[in-house]
Amino acid sequence: MRRTLLGVVPLTSPLYALHPLTRLATLGLLGMVSLFIDAPEVNIALVFLVFVYLRWARVDLSGLRIYLPLTVTVAVFMFAVAIAFPERTPGSHTFRFAGITFYAESLFWTFASYWRLMAMLLGTIQYFSTNRERETLVAIRALRVPFAVTYFLSLALRSAGMFLEDMRIIREAERARGLDETSLALRDRARLYAMYMIPLFTIAIRRTDEISNALYARGYTITGRLADGGRRTDFIHTRYPFRTRDTILCVAQGALLVAVAVARVGFGAFTVAHSPLRRLFLAAVGGA
Amino acid sequence: MDAVAIRGLAWKYAGRSSFAIEEVDLTIPAGAFVGVVGPNEHGKTTLVSCIKGIIPHGFHGVWRGTVELFGEDVRALGSQRLAELSGFVFADPEAQFTSMTVEEELAFGLENLGLPVAEIERRLVWVSDLTGIGALWDKSPYEISGGQKQRVAIASALAMKPRLLILDEPTSMLDPLGKDAVFDLLASVKRETDMTVIVVEHNVEQVAPLADLMLLVHRGRVARAAPPELFFEDCDLLIESGVQPPQATLFLDRLKRQGRFPGKLSPRFEEDVAAVRDVLAGRARGGGTP
Amino acid sequence: MSDSVLISVEDLVYEYPDGTRALDGVRLEVREHEFIALIGQNGSGKTTLSKSLNGILKPTRGTVRIGELDTRSRGVTRKIVTQVGYVFQNPDHQLFNNTVHKEIAYGPRNIGLGHEEVEARVEEAARVCGVKPELFEEHPFFLTKGLRQRVSIASILAMRPRVIIVDEPTTGQDRRQSVEVMNFLRDLWERGGHTVIIVTHEMPIVSEYARRCVVLSRGQVLLDGPTREVFARPDALAQAQVKPPQITRLAQALGDHGVRGDVLSVDEMMEEFDRVTSS
Numbered sequence: 001m002r003r004t005l006l007g008v009v010p011l012t013s014p015l016y017a018l019h020p021l022t023r024l025a026t027l028g029l030l031g032m033v034s035l036f037i038d039a040p041e042v043n044i045a046l047v048f049l050v051f052v053y054l055r056w057a058r059v060d061l062s063g064l065r066i067y068l069p070l071t072v073t074v075a076v077f078m079f080a081v082a083i084a085f086p087e088r089t090p091g092s093h094t095f096r097f098a099g100i101t102f103y104a105e106s107l108f109w110t111f112a113s114y115w116r117l118m119a120m121l122l123g124t125i126q127y128f129s130t131n132r133e134r135e136t137l138v139a140i141r142a143l144r145v146p147f148a149v150t151y152f153l154s155l156a157l158r159s160a161g162m163f164l165e166d167m168r169i170i171r172e173a174e175r176a177r178g179l180d181e182t183s184l185a186l187r188d189r190a191r192l193y194a195m196y197m198i199p200l201f202t203i204a205i206r207r208t209d210e211i212s213n214a215l216y217a218r219g220y221t222i223t224g225r226l227a228d229g230g231r232r233t234d235f236i237h238t239r240y241p242f243r244t245r246d247t248i249l250c251v252a253q254g255a256l257l258v259a260v261a262v263a264r265v266g267f268g269a270f271t272v273a274h275s276p277l278r279r280l281f282l283a284a285v286g287g288a
Numbered sequence: 289m290d291a292v293a294i295r296g297l298a299w300k301y302a303g304r305s306s307f308a309i310e311e312v313d314l315t316i317p318a319g320a321f322v323g324v325v326g327p328n329e330h331g332k333t334t335l336v337s338c339i340k341g342i343i344p345h346g347f348h349g350v351w352r353g354t355v356e357l358f359g360e361d362v363r364a365l366g367s368q369r370l371a372e373l374s375g376f377v378f379a380d381p382e383a384q385f386t387s388m389t390v391e392e393e394l395a396f397g398l399e400n401l402g403l404p405v406a407e408i409e410r411r412l413v414w415v416s417d418l419t420g421i422g423a424l425w426d427k428s429p430y431e432i433s434g435g436q437k438q439r440v441a442i443a444s445a446l447a448m449k450p451r452l453l454i455l456d457e458p459t460s461m462l463d464p465l466g467k468d469a470v471f472d473l474l475a476s477v478k479r480e481t482d483m484t485v486i487v488v489e490h491n492v493e494q495v496a497p498l499a500d501l502m503l504l505v506h507r508g509r510v511a512r513a514a515p516p517e518l519f520f521e522d523c524d525l526l527i528e529s530g531v532q533p534p535q536a537t538l539f540l541d542r543l544k545r546q547g548r549f550p551g552k553l554s555p556r557f558e559e560d561v562a563a564v565r566d567v568l569a570g571r572a573r574g575g576g577t578p
Numbered sequence: 579m580s581d582s583v584l585i586s587v588e589d590l591v592y593e594y595p596d597g598t599r600a601l602d603g604v605r606l607e608v609r610e611h612e613f614i615a616l617i618g619q620n621g622s623g624k625t626t627l628s629k630s631l632n633g634i635l636k637p638t639r640g641t642v643r644i645g646e647l648d649t650r651s652r653g654v655t656r657k658i659v660t661q662v663g664y665v666f667q668n669p670d671h672q673l674f675n676n677t678v679h680k681e682i683a684y685g686p687r688n689i690g691l692g693h694e695e696v697e698a699r700v701e702e703a704a705r706v707c708g709v710k711p712e713l714f715e716e717h718p719f720f721l722t723k724g725l726r727q728r729v730s731i732a733s734i735l736a737m738r739p740r741v742i743i744v745d746e747p748t749t750g751q752d753r754r755q756s757v758e759v760m761n762f763l764r765d766l767w768e769r770g771g772h773t774v775i776i777v778t779h780e781m782p783i784v785s786e787y788a789r790r791c792v793v794l795s796r797g798q799v800l801l802d803g804p805t806r807e808v809f810a811r812p813d814a815l816a817q818a819q820v821k822p823p824q825i826t827r828l829a830q831a832l833g834d835h836g837v838r839g840d841v842l843s844v845d846e847m848m849e850e851f852d853r854v855t856s857s
Binding site: 003158161210218231 | 337340342345346366367370371372375376380382383385386387388391395396397398399400402403404405408409428429431445448
């Protein structure tokens with residue numbers, strides 16, 4: 001396992017044979033395709049497929065457990081709101097259970113929305129579980145984004161890493177001054193995070209000078225142009241050859257996303273109305 | 289041609305009332321290994337920053353005099369030419385590591401120079417062999433220690449094949465193993481290349497044995513400039529000026545003042561041991577003061 | 579635990595979240611009025627151990643007891659900091675407020691002291707650390723590094739801990755600055771009656787100031803004893819990849835001439851040399 005800013009990635013993976021841009025395209029596809037899919041069966045299947053994909057890519061699935069509390073919290077929140085403030089469309093079926101009135105359509109819609117959200121979340125998480133920061137930058141550079149922008153992003157990522165490390169030490173220093181986080185009220189905890197800003201900014205400001213001097217010392221210019229007007233070499237880019245299969249996969253993923261969008265918008269595919277699960281649910285609660 | 293020729297250099301930071309360095313006249317021959325010592329806030333970093341051109345580029349203030357690097361006036365040079373002529377390694381291993389992997393970090397300066405891909409490859413292999421960091425190429429900054437980061441920083445600077453390499457307190461944030469690794473590396477650089485090297489250090493014990501020339505920067509002036517054998521002649525002056533000579537050298541200095549040691553004061557530990565042995569042997573033979 | 583033992587460490591094991599075992603069964607006692615140096619390579623566990631001594635890090639297994647307090651218990655943070663203080667290496671990591679006065683008052687406020695007591699403590703700590711009242715309304719960001727270090731130490735002393743742990747007090751400093759801060763710590767020990775623990779790489783500082791030396795290697799205590807005795811064992815130190823100060827190594831290189839191997843300073847070397855040459 002190899003640590004990155006946002007988690008861990010496997011040391012080896014069949015995915016690494018693909019160009020970073022191809023993998024970025026996967027983020028685009030899996031992160032956005034569910035926007036056009038209402039039917040929960042499809043999103044649930046998508047979630048399952050992504051898990052299989054991650055397994056194939058040698059990602060350590062147990063590492064994804066950190067997202068579990070989030071998924072549970074979101075579920076609880078969404079369903080609580082749906083039950084307390086249901087969408088009372090005319091003709092919608094209701095049923096009673098444990099003394100509460102449930103609106104079947106509203107409930108099912110929430111169920112479908114939840115799975116759409118889970119699919120999009122997992123679609124995003126899969127990218128950060130299989131790509132290092134360097135690969136993301138190479139992918140962006142392959143899109144011909146200006147050097148100044150990609151370098152800014154690169155520095156931001158690096159600074160974020162330093163930030164996190166400083167944050168850890170600052171929290172220890174707070175504890176050494178008698179601050180017991182666990183005994184604080186929520187409001188005070190919020191104020192506490194504001195307090196972290198002081199040392200973090202102090203360190204960042206001091207470091208800014210050092211970083212800019214270090215860059216200058218190695219001939220960096222913000223334009224990415226040489227003294228004679230030529231372009232700076234992009235060496236790391238050459239480490240990632242863009243092959244035919246990458247072209248095919250990028251195009252295929254783009255086409256798939258477009259196809260799903262067209263099917264949904266133009267032909268009404270993937271809607272809740274046609275969902276077999278919905279029919280089953282309504283039958284079970286006595287609806288039409 | 290001299291690597292560095294400084295005449296009448298003075299610099300005052302904007303907002304300060306006095307000059308950080310003044311009346312500096314200095315010549316450093318090409319290929320020399322120079323150690324710069326002195327108390328904090330007395331001008332060591334200012335001096336080497338002026339040599340590298342970081343001052344006046346990134347700072348506001350008053351500049352007087354001239355600094356020439358291999359015959360070229362530093363103030364007239366752009367960052368690319370300055371990077372070709374001189375490399376700079378800073379004290380903080382974190383702040384100078386700005387990429388996401390070691391390989392990128394090594395290549396960064398070379399990309400800025402616009403070198404062809406094949407040349408960059410060759411240099412990466414060369415510098416990794418020289419500095420022993422070949423196994424670290426794929427690692428991210430979170431995966432390597434401070435000492436390793438500093439070696440990467442030195443390697444990144446070396447890869448650009450500058451004619452002059454300046455290191456500003458390169459080991460101050462490292463543990464003893466890290467310090468040793470950096471000084472071993474500098475010894476290799478001295479042996480295997482003809483680079484001119486300037487090292488600012490508090491660790492006099494480790495820098496003096498490598499130096500051809502030692503500079504004492506005190507109150508903004510170069511108070512003393514001499515080869516090591518002569519530099520430690522007046523240990524009291526050094527101590528008053530806030531520099532701690534190597535303990536063994538200091539001990540020999542005391543013996544010398546008592547007339548029990550006639551030789552030169554070397555900062556090299558092995559030579560100091562041999563010198564003390566000679567004194568003891570002289571005593572053992574009952575020969576009195578040798 | 580006998581009266582004079584302030585911190586008791588038993589079979590301490592510490593593992594980081596990613597599984598690395600930093601400490602592997604450490605046993606240690608810290609008593610009243612000691613001056614201890616914790617030394618060892620990076621990765622030896624010395625920083626982890628120092629942070630375990632004041633509860634910043636809680637043991638994975640084993641115990642760290644500060645007086646009657648077990649650092650693993652909940653809600654003991656406020657009590658611990660009145661017993662054991664920790665000063666971090668970089669003052670910037672521990673300056674949270676926009677004036678020096680608020681900074682020094684921060685700790686005492688956190689532990690629930692009343693306004694007047696807080697004021698008294700701020701004045702006392704500032705005086706001991708040489709932080710003049712004229713600086714009280716200054717923003718710590720604009721102070722020199724040396725002053726920031728003093729403010730950090732003052733902000734810990736304001737909680738009146740009996741033990742003060744200082745991480746790398748002299749790193750990056752020149753001789754004069756190092757001597758200043760170390761003399762200050764020695765005063766705290768000699769006159770203030772505190773126990774001082776320094777975590778450091780600088781062997782000449784250890785030999786000049788620390789009375790007791792604890793050497794860590796690979797998460798375990800390799801050597802623990804009076805500094806003089808510890809430095810007289812170069813082979814054991816080599817195992818921890820630690821070298822004694824140069825003057826000690828000079829003495830040890832001259833063992834065949836009858837020179838003692840536990841010389842700690844140039845002055846002692848002169849005395850030893852006189853002794854050997856006069857016999």
